[in-house]
Amino acid sequence: MKTTARVAALVCSSALILAGCGERSDDSNASGSETPTASESTSEAPKEDHPDYKACMVSDSGGFDDKSFNQTSYAGLQNAEENLGVKTAEVESNAPTEFADNINALVKQNCNSITTVGFLLGDATLAAAKKNKKVNFSIVDFAYDKAPANLKGLTFNTAEPAFLAGYLAAAKSETGVVGTFGGLNIPTVTIFMTGFVQGVEKFNEDEGADVKVIGWDPESQKGSFTNDFESKTKGQSSAEEMITQGADIIFPVAGPAGLGGLQAAQDNDVWGIWVDTDGCVSAEEYCDVLLTSVMKGMDVAVEEAIRAGANDEFDNEVYVGTLDNGGVALAPYGPNADIDDELDATIQDLRQQIIDGEITVG
Template identity: 30%
Template sequence: MKKKVLAAVLSLSMILSTGVVAMADETKDPSEVKVGVITDVGGVNDGSFNQSAWEGLQRAQEELGITTSYLESSTDSDYIPNLETFIDEEYDLIICIGYQLADAMREEAEANPDQKFAIVDDSSCADLDNVTCLMFEQAQASYLVGYVAGLTTKTNTIGFVLGMSTGVMNEFGYGYCAGALDANPDVTILQNNANSFADTAAGKTAANNMIADGADVIFHAAGGTGLGVIDACKEAGIWAIGVDSDQSAVAPDTILTSAMKRVDNVCYDEAQAVLEGKYEPGVQTFSLVDGGVDIAPTVDNIDAEVLKKIEEVKEKIVSGEVEVAKDKETFEAKYGDVYQLDE
């Protein structure tokens, strides 16, 4: 009788355990673990968002001994086929890069409840037990580079090129404009929505128009489109500000700084979590406090006095003394309707 009761208790325990932590698992043999990343239309060589994610997985392969791979999406019609390719190949974790993959990922996650997924910059699938949503306080990083731009400009005119106007992407704009205005209330901020993350020509045209209107520092939050922004700034001999990764290598004499989101570290950590059986669904948010966002470590082109002020501002953000506006209501309450690219 005691054995039967014990068996029943153990069975109930296993059921409850499975229900509470549906995706929990034991540590696996690294040689048996496969993690894949699916890019948005910017591609894996965008010098920014997607590339940073892939670099994180490459490091995971080198240091953890797992197998990693990527699939590029040329158009949004590639999302489902790419997801299904990794599902069919029994990847342990599929990481989707960018909110544009959210709908496709939800469809596949609901159809494949035992498949683990992660997505960067989207929390709409947080209700699913097999999805972890990786979010960033990008407005904080943008505030810092905006502050740099406001203190660096000689013409009191700076620029901002956005890849696409969405809630997540506009956080870059609110932060940048807030930082620039706090550093220099006299600054004028020229703005453009390129409406693409993969149109370098549109990025270059937008930047050239701003340069013609006197901008001497231009920040892009536009993925591959931003490479066109950087190219225009290089040709004109003005400063460009990169995004997501440290883009100084793209144009060392042109990149003033970059607003970094450590997508590489986050993808590495998610791969490690799967390897160690510690994968957890839900929302994770990364900020300046935990190093999830920051300005780039390459600071050669930033004036020493400006850099000193940036360090002071960082401390105020971390302490809560400075609260960075990241939505329309909060931004306009302090700065008015300066930001022009809202949805």
């Protein structure tokens, strides 16, 4: 179990940003993350002014305050308003049955660009794009084999940083058992879990160890799921069950439900690893038990898609965020993680091997 004494986490503002290496004010080692923040990506360019362009967004059912992928994507819309001078509008979804109606409501508001957030909006977004060819559509966490000219997928190879998180977890585990669970058994969730398992397997191979992962089997594609992204109680229950099985590190991939996993980690003095954004920023109340977070730069991708539309440069080429282009990253280590220089150097070496194609993940 985790023996490092908890101390007050020294973190920056709780406003949601994707923290790059060294941005968080703490004494932890940096993990070598090079993911640009939205503020970094836009501050280098002159501000634009597109007052006649209206950019809009529809959330998944987790809402824009989920401290995860909806909130990070929404930050991209807010940044576009500030940096591009566009008008904005948004609609929160409470259930999947609302997706199509919410998209259509924004079409009726004369939105020039509509971004939908999440894999589950794939069908509704495609139908709307085909019907409304003059509107630019972008969708976070989905790609199509043949997308219409006005529909762009924004995807992220989160298996890459999750691999690094898995290796780190295996190295830090004292019980030899680590756990992961998801919200739903869908590709944008299981890609994290598969990368995590592969990272643990790499550690076992390198060190002759036998760290076990409970909660996900990439071979059978079966594992532990809360079957929603909203219930913190379900997430807490899933994590507590894993902790009773010996897991001393919990990796929830379940949006707001995953916060229950971090609560269980905090209550039981074990480690947690967060997803989508730097948990020490977006969920700072759990920073003291975080080893790191697996981040994806959804805010940057969303803003860039809106910028392309406003400048008449929109295309349907799928965006894929990777470690190489900075679209995904491992967050700085948590303030109590106590990662020694040797382990940090190994993580950096593995990161470079993935970028160079020497290690294939996913």
